[in-house]
Amino acid sequence: MNANLRRNWLVQGIASVGDCGLFFVAVLGALPKSLRYWRETCRQVWFVGAMSLVIVMTCGLFVGMVMALQLYYTLSIFGGTAALGTVVALSLFRELGPVITALLVAGRAGTAVTAEIGLMRATDQLDAMGMMAVDPLAYVASPRFLAGLIAMPLLASVFNAMGIFGGHLVGVTWLGLDNGTFWGNMTSTVSLHKDILDGLYKSIVFGGVVSLIAVFQGYTAPPTSEGVAYSTTRTVVFSSIVILAFDFVMTAFMT
Amino acid sequence: MNPRPSYAIGTGLFILLGFAALAYLATQTTSVANIHSGDSYTVKARFQNIGQLKARAPVKIAGVRIGDVQSIRLEPQRMDALVVLSIDKQYNDIPDDSSAAIFTSGLLGDQYVGIEPGGSPTFLKSGDELVLTQSAMSIENLIGKFMVNGGPKSSSASSAPASGDAPASGKP
Amino acid sequence: MTVAVAESGSPSDALVQVRDLRTRLGAKLIFDGLELAVPRGSVTAIMGPSGTGKTTLLRHLTGQLRPDAGSVRVDGEEVTTLSRRALFGLRERIGYLFQNSALLTDFSVFENVAFPLRQHARLPEELLRNIVLTKLQAVGLRGAARLMPSELSGGMARRVALARAIVFDPMLILYDEPFVGLDPIALNQVLRLIRTLNRTLGITSILVAHELAAIRQVADSVCLIANGKLVAQGAPDELVHQDSPWTRQFFGGDADGPVPFHYPAPDYATELGFAGARP
Ligand SMILES: Nc1ncnc2c1ncn2[C@@H]1O[C@H](COP(=O)(O)OP(=O)(O)OP(=O)(O)O)[C@@H](O)[C@H]1O
Numbered sequence A: 001m002n003a004n005l006r007r008n009w010l011v012q013g014i015a016s017v018g019d020c021g022l023f024f025v026a027v028l029g030a031l032p033k034s035l036r037y038w039r040e041t042c043r044q045v046w047f048v049g050a051m052s053l054v055i056v057m058t059c060g061l062f063v064g065m066v067m068a069l070q071l072y073y074t075l076s077i078f079g080g081t082a083a084l085g086t087v088v089a090l091s092l093f094r095e096l097g098p099v100i101t102a103l104l105v106a107g108r109a110g111t112a113v114t115a116e117i118g119l120m121r122a123t124d125q126l127d128a129m130g131m132m133a134v135d136p137l138a139y140v141a142s143p144r145f146l147a148g149l150i151a152m153p154l155l156a157s158v159f160n161a162m163g164i165f166g167g168h169l170v171g172v173t174w175l176g177l178d179n180g181t182f183w184g185n186m187t188s189t190v191s192l193h194k195d196i197l198d199g200l201y202k203s204i205v206f207g208g209v210v211s212l213i214a215v216f217q218g219y220t221a222p223p224t225s226e227g228v229a230y231s232t233t234r235t236v237v238f239s240s241i242v243i244l245a246f247d248f249v250m251t252a253f254m255t
Numbered sequence B: 001m002n003p004r005p006s007y008a009i010g011t012g013l014f015i016l017l018g019f020a021a022l023a024y025l026a027t028q029t030t031s032v033a034n035i036h037s038g039d040s041y042t043v044k045a046r047f048q049n050i051g052q053l054k055a056r057a058p059v060k061i062a063g064v065r066i067g068d069v070q071s072i073r074l075e076p077q078r079m080d081a082l083v084v085l086s087i088d089k090q091y092n093d094i095p096d097d098s099s100a101a102i103f104t105s106g107l108l109g110d111q112y113v114g115i116e117p118g119g120s121p122t123f124l125k126s127g128d129e130l131v132l133t134q135s136a137m138s139i140e141n142l143i144g145k146f147m148v149n150g151g152p153k154s155s156s157a158s159s160a161p162a163s164g165d166a167p168a169s170g171k172p
Numbered sequence C: 001m002t003v004a005v006a007e008s009g010s011p012s013d014a015l016v017q018v019r020d021l022r023t024r025l026g027a028k029l030i031f032d033g034l035e036l037a038v039p040r041g042s043v044t045a046i047m048g049p050s051g052t053g054k055t056t057l058l059r060h061l062t063g064q065l066r067p068d069a070g071s072v073r074v075d076g077e078e079v080t081t082l083s084r085r086a087l088f089g090l091r092e093r094i095g096y097l098f099q100n101s102a103l104l105t106d107f108s109v110f111e112n113v114a115f116p117l118r119q120h121a122r123l124p125e126e127l128l129r130n131i132v133l134t135k136l137q138a139v140g141l142r143g144a145a146r147l148m149p150s151e152l153s154g155g156m157a158r159r160v161a162l163a164r165a166i167v168f169d170p171m172l173i174l175y176d177e178p179f180v181g182l183d184p185i186a187l188n189q190v191l192r193l194i195r196t197l198n199r200t201l202g203i204t205s206i207l208v209a210h211e212l213a214a215i216r217q218v219a220d221s222v223c224l225i226a227n228g229k230l231v232a233q234g235a236p237d238e239l240v241h242q243d244s245p246w247t248r249q250f251f252g253g254d255a256d257g258p259v260p261f262h263y264p265a266p267d268y269a270t271e272l273g274f275a276g277a278r279p
């Protein structure tokens, strides 16, 4: 593109979205080849997924607990505390689970992926792989992308389960709601298709988006300490914006 | 070939955990959970109007949960609702002339089936039917009554259904 | 140019053939019609002042960087227009020593050296171990096999990178400054290694280096690059004694001459504000 044109920030923004799109196509193109490096994918699932478990579980627990507390207070105004289980479950499955998990993963794993790839670029490791006839797209980018795609829905499920547990803990164990009411209302309202699967689709999309942004930012990070630092920040900022925007769009389409 | 099998194990565990959580959510928090069988026996009851009663709603005696609603369906020829209650095996000494009613916990809360024990020396068995039933109180009817009767006197009555001893006059 | 550039063999037996290479990086013209031929089975040293584009040339040879114009042929294949897949195919036959080692920091020394083998050859673990340890032994670092790259000194990292570059016994090895940071003993070992690889396996080597003494021991010919062109080529001893302004200045180490010591810059006095700024 013309150098003058590139200076305009709007054009630059659009161009970087385009770059990201092209990168996405390149990553998809490298996916078949990256199946050979499934061990690397496995390692990344470990890193993105398993290593995020603690934070995701803790946050899920507290989100469920605080939701139960808040909702209990609000619902008791209308005498509708029996709906607590339902409301906690629906909010978790449809919105909070996918979104908060995605934000947590962007902060916890996305930044790490960006910094790691950025440093690999800065220390010529990506070039070195290329020179050893190992496509860094297939060996570095695709496995991380795939790992995000795999790990995110699983993490969101764990988050939701912990949230339900937290909600149950507060609602039933602490505030003394009836256990059967809690579960009964939940199970009669929550639908496998509309709620759990829709939430799952969301988190798969978020997983793809977060890991794509993280990998892209790392891959295109200027090979300097400042460049890597900025790219890491951008990963969090862009991921958060895109997650919430996609969430809105997907919710609008799903309901 | 790879010197680090620990990743593979850890990743495998993580994936298993994720799917376990997903399976848990799918089976325990959705309607899938209502298909269950435990150590319990079933008793039938017919209601003119079940209001907002839902499957898995609790069944209580004297406020203590003894089981839950297993299924609700319409009896086409009689045009009433057949509710199947699943009651814990340990409560096998409920008199067979007991009555069932649908109550609301709180003003707008969910509904449950309350069983008022009778005095018969014989007990309910699996497959028996509770003959004496009382339909759900519908809020529209209550409001309707309030409008017709008017006056501040009946406003105190609006809390009556919550305690569960209102007469079953709420027929359409 | 002032010196006749010797045509080293006919193009058919040249493993690397560069024609009319033109490259501009940023605002700087790096290559301006470079011609280069490296015969199969030779050891060719590339010399030139810092920043002339020796690393850039190696990057052109391996397709990491596409030139603006010109042709680069390696083993009969036109690198500049090669598809990604074909390029990776070619690179499997090329070893490359990075100027800054570029070891994979996630892997131990052993795994770094084993990496190309693991990716491209299905070898039994036992054989792979033997090959890797042999190469590490050749650079004197067999004992460091279990260390991580962060635990190595600069010179050690360089030798590991060297072991990694040669582990596949490729047809062509490109060394970007292999002698930097090596003590005299290691230097001799590496020199011997390069020579052995060349003499016994016939591996063609292109090495970028500044150490004239070392180059004299291994290189069959030396190419001197300056101002984006090949300015002199010949056997090391010949070249040193050649009477051309380029060689005289470069090997004599003078700051003044046709080979620029300074990166292109505006006039010194003007930039410091002494000239023209005065009323
Ligand atoms: N990405 C880039 N953008 C702009 N200019 C660059 C870029 N990379 C390298 N250069 C310029 O290209 C020139 C050649 O760089 P190169 O690394 O090839 O030099 P070199 O001959 O290997 O030097 P040295 O002996 O110090 O390693 C340098 O002057 C450098 O300023």
Ligand SMILES: [Mg+2]
Pocket: C054, C055, C056, C099, C176
């Ligand atoms: Mg260089």
